[in-house]
Amino acid sequence: MLVHFQFKPLYQRAQKQSWAFSFYFKGQFVSGTYHFDGSITWTDSQVDEQVRNEQLKQAVHDLMLYHVYEEEHQPKHKI
Template identity: 65%
Template structure:
């Protein structure tokens, strides 16, 4: 399970947007860059990873949720 998921944009409102992300997975700090096309580049990949595709899918789902939510939240 991913805990303490965080992300921040590297470039604001660019066509080829990318984000830094980090989280803890199985008690280990993990970070990387998520690109607009769904590509993930690991900075510190998890060491004991049974199924990397499942982890990438979870990151992709979280990014879609958070990026979509941020763009469509009403401004106060």
């Protein structure tokens, strides 16, 4: 389970945006960069590469789809 998931855009108003993200997985800090094409660059992770590729990659992808892409494509309501 991922806890304390955080992300932030690396560039302002970029067409091919990338986001820095971080979270804890089984008590270990994990961070990386999520790129516009769905690829991930991992940084300073002590988590086994196989676990990253099989479990964490899909979880990060799902969270980014939910938090970033869904939010950006919701209709803007004027009050």
